Amino acid sequence: MTTPKHLLDTQDWTVENIEALFNTADVMAQVLERTIKKVPALQGFTVGTLFFEPSTRTRLSFERAARAQSADVVSFAAGGSSLAKGESLKDTLKTLDAMQADLYVVRHAVAGVPHQLARWTDAAIVNAGDGRRAHPTQALLDAYTFRQRFPDGFAGKKLAIVGDIMHSRVARSNAELWTKLGAQVTLCGPRTLLPPELAGGRVSLTTDLCEAAEGAHAVMALRLQSERMGRGLLPSLAEYRARYCLTEEVMAGAHPDALVMHPGPLNRDVEISGALADGPQSVIEAQVKNGVSVRMAVLYTLLVGRR
Amino acid sequence: MRTLIKQAHLHDARGDHGVHDLYLRGDRIEGVDLGGEVDHTIDAQGNLVTPAFIDLHAHLREPGQEEKEDLASGLAAAAAGGFGTVVSMANTTPPVDDPGLVAALALKAERLGLARLRPAATLSRGLKGEGLTDFAALKAAGAVMITDDGIPVADAHLMRRACEYAQDLGLVIQTHSEEPSLRQGGVMHEGAVSQRLGLPGNPAAAEAAMIGRDCEIALLTGARVHLAHVSSKRGMQVVEWFKAQGAPVTCEVTPHHLTLTDAALASFDPIYKVAPPLRTDEDVAYLREALRRGVVDNIGTDHAPHTRAEKERDLLEAPFGIGNLEVTFALLYTELVGSGALSLERLLELFQAGPARVMGWPTPTLEPGEPADLVVLDLEASRPVTPATFRSKAKFSPWSGQTLRGWPVMTLVGGRVAFEGV
Ligand SMILES: [Zn+2]
Numbered sequence: 001m002t003t004p005k006h007l008l009d010t011q012d013w014t015v016e017n018i019e020a021l022f023n024t025a026d027v028m029a030q031v032l033e034r035t036i037k038k039v040p041a042l043q044g045f046t047v048g049t050l051f052f053e054p055s056t057r058t059r060l061s062f063e064r065a066a067r068a069q070s071a072d073v074v075s076f077a078a079g080g081s082s083l084a085k086g087e088s089l090k091d092t093l094k095t096l097d098a099m100q101a102d103l104y105v106v107r108h109a110v111a112g113v114p115h116q117l118a119r120w121t122d123a124a125i126v127n128a129g130d131g132r133r134a135h136p137t138q139a140l141l142d143a144y145t146f147r148q149r150f151p152d153g154f155a156g157k158k159l160a161i162v163g164d165i166m167h168s169r170v171a172r173s174n175a176e177l178w179t180k181l182g183a184q185v186t187l188c189g190p191r192t193l194l195p196p197e198l199a200g201g202r203v204s205l206t207t208d209l210c211e212a213a214e215g216a217h218a219v220m221a222l223r224l225q226s227e228r229m230g231r232g233l234l235p236s237l238a239e240y241r242a243r244y245c246l247t248e249e250v251m252a253g254a255h256p257d258a259l260v261m262h263p264g265p266l267n268r269d270v271e272i273s274g275a276l277a278d279g280p281q282s283v284i285e286a287q288v289k290n291g292v293s294v295r296m297a298v299l300y301t302l303l304v305g306r307r
Numbered sequence: 308m309r310t311l312i313k314q315a316h317l318h319d320a321r322g323d324h325g326v327h328d329l330y331l332r333g334d335r336i337e338g339v340d341l342g343g344e345v346d347h348t349i350d351a352q353g354n355l356v357t358p359a360f361i362d363l364h365a366h367l368r369e370p371g372q373e374e375k376e377d378l379a380s381g382l383a384a385a386a387a388g389g390f391g392t393v394v395s396m397a398n399t400t401p402p403v404d405d406p407g408l409v410a411a412l413a414l415k416a417e418r419l420g421l422a423r424l425r426p427a428a429t430l431s432r433g434l435k436g437e438g439l440t441d442f443a444a445l446k447a448a449g450a451v452m453i454t455d456d457g458i459p460v461a462d463a464h465l466m467r468r469a470c471e472y473a474q475d476l477g478l479v480i481q482t483h484s485e486e487p488s489l490r491q492g493g494v495m496h497e498g499a500v501s502q503r504l505g506l507p508g509n510p511a512a513a514e515a516a517m518i519g520r521d522c523e524i525a526l527l528t529g530a531r532v533h534l535a536h537v538s539s540k541r542g543m544q545v546v547e548w549f550k551a552q553g554a555p556v557t558c559e560v561t562p563h564h565l566t567l568t569d570a571a572l573a574s575f576d577p578i579y580k581v582a583p584p585l586r587t588d589e590d591v592a593y594l595r596e597a598l599r600r601g602v603v604d605n606i607g608t609d610h611a612p613h614t615r616a617e618k619e620r621d622l623l624e625a626p627f628g629i630g631n632l633e634v635t636f637a638l639l640y641t642e643l644v645g646s647g648a649l650s651l652e653r654l655l656e657l658f659q660a661g662p663a664r665v666m667g668w669p670t671p672t673l674e675p676g677e678p679a680d681l682v683v684l685d686l687e688a689s690r691p692v693t694p695a696t697f698r699s700k701a702k703f704s705p706w707s708g709q710t711l712r713g714w715p716v717m718t719l720v721g722g723r724v725a726f727e728g729v
Contacts, residue, residue, distance in 0.1 A: 087616075088616040088617070089619055089620050089621055091619070108621065110621035110622055110623045110624070111504055111505040111622065112504065112506070112575025112621070112622050113621050115574075116576075130505075131505050131506070132505035132506075133505030134505070169505060172505055195502040197498060197502035197503070198502050198503075
């Protein structure tokens with residue numbers, strides 16, 4: 001089994017690669033259970049976090065994953081001032097490459113930037129979210145969380161994702177990964193936010209939330225960005241809530257052991273009812289926790305596991 | 308000054324004339340097989356000699372963006388591509404909306420002695436899409452075309468008035484047909500690939516809708532409207548329909564829309580970011596078919612050079628456009644003539660008689676007395692695209708490394724050698 005050099009998206013990772021990664025994440029989860037939550041696995045390695053788009057949650061999760069394995073972490077946050085206006089992406093990377101990191105964790109508002117950076121550096125690149133395209137570690141931690149509850153695997157299972165599919169890298173990455181692992185995925189949202197081109201293979205689309213949730217083993221609500229309203233994509237928040245808020249009623253049609261998921265941060269009672277988010281079916285907290293162990297496994301695999 | 312082009316296989320709009328010695332006197336064609344003393348002999352054995360190409364659509368970036376291209380580099384690139392005449396687009400900084408600027412460009416280009424420059428001027432003042440420029444004064448200064456190319460004319464009323472005014476003056480209005488609010492922030496063709504890549508899409512409907520509007524305005528006003536860079540099947544079908552209705556419109560396609568698809572964006576390389584965007588296989592097939600059937604009037608390069616640094620930005624920030632003057636003929640000869648999709652005769656027509664007809668210029672021929680604007684083509688020459696050798700400042704290309712057959716080896720403009728290559 002060869003391990004890919006980068007984690008740009010899950011497309012170029014085989015099912016075998018992914019299962020190996022999940023097994024490593026199991027070990028990492030145990031590390032995080034210890035009193036001293038630190039191992040020397042990545043001592044001497046430097047992990048650079050390049051967040052061209054702010055995301056405290058994801059950045060902290062990666063940094064914690066790196067430090068728990070004793071890697072050095074250097075952070076670059078481009079809140080506008082650090083990235084010179086008009087400077088090319090390549091020039092920016094060349095400047096940052098002075099950090100001599102072995103691996104860069106990259107978040108950028110534009111699709112494809114991690115791929116572009118991977119062409120210009122020898123370091124490994126982990127995509128921490130590029131535009132609306134991909135968020136592979138989120139998909140991996142979501143699938144990992146599901147696997148904890150359904151150890152018999154993904155074949156024959158159904159995942160429903162509801163919300164702003166159009167602008168969601170989480171939806172794209174999860175659809176890609178879960179179908180690769182053998183599950184069926186239903187994407188659901190208002191027609192203005194549901195690109196028909198995403199259907200195909202094991203991915204189907206519906207504008208009807210109850211139909212999407214019907215028999216699902218997991219239902220994931222996506223965060224709704226309120227700025228979508230102004231651009232004619234949604235008539236009003238009230239209308240969205242009435243048609244697409246994930247509630248206990250909707251979940252009644254799902255599989256009895258179905259999981260309620262959300263990549264966070266939540267708008268309570270907009271895309272998901274507060275009661276459901278805090279209820280027994282919710283694995284939202286587990287997703288956050290698993291995020292660290294899955295990211296530990298990603299860093300470990302790319303830096304050490306590849307040798 | 309008398310020049311002999313020896314053993315040239317001659318071809319022009321009147322047909323194929325076989326191998327002859329072609330004589331030039333001064334800046335004009337003198338005749339064939341005349342004999343007598345010459346000052347200069349060019350050996351054209353095994354090569355095709357034909358009127359130099361005309362490009363109605365090149366961005367030469369002067370004034371103001373000389374880091375991307377300037378008249379010297381752009382017109383040298385044109386000559387290297389076999390072009391003897393180039394219409395330069397006016398979306399420069401400042402825009403070419405002033406007669407003085409038109410005259411200055413024309414004068415400067417004439418001194419360079421490379422390809423001939425025929426400047427376009429903007430339709431709206433400052434490219435703002437609000438008030439019209441002084442068409443008559445611009446024409447008197449040398450502008451041959453009126454266009455806001457690069458920026459679609461959003462206001463239909465302004466477009467109508469521009470057409471009325473231009474019609475009276477016999478000027479061609481060229482359009483960049485993309486309905487702006489439908490195109491929105493799209494950076495690539497809207498379709499399966501854009502959805503998978505998560506990149507904002509620009510639907511073919513934006514092009515088709517705007518072509519429809521502009522053709523209606525052409526019908527309404529009787530103005531000559533030239534639809535630049537038609538990229539989609541839908542757009543081309545609208546053009547065909549309006550042509551059948553007798554609308555006074557012509558249209559062009561670009562080399563990149565005939566050879567590349569949106570699948571290229573999967574590499575996330577902004578080199579493939581162009582406006583209008585690269586479309587699908589189906590669109591490319593339809594455009595090729597439209598070339599063959601004669602719906603398309605000319606090939607326009609839409610040569611749009613940028614600096615490497617600009618193209619090394621992310622896909623939203625990187626500018627639209629690619630440089631292609633130097634590879635256009637070899638690319639289309641290889642991919643279209645080489646594959647049997649198009650005859651050489653038709654391809655040449657799209658570079659010679661076609662663009663001349665669009666502009667109302669005389670058809671370029673090799674008849675005695677015609678300007679000695681010629682290209683010498685080595686149709687057997689086969690070599691890889693090597694951007695490092697480009698005359699253009701944009702030394703990178705989507706076709707870099709690709710082996711193409713059929714290259715210009717010499718371009719003469721007014722009897723002078725404007726390009727001589729390997
Ligand atoms: Zn244009």
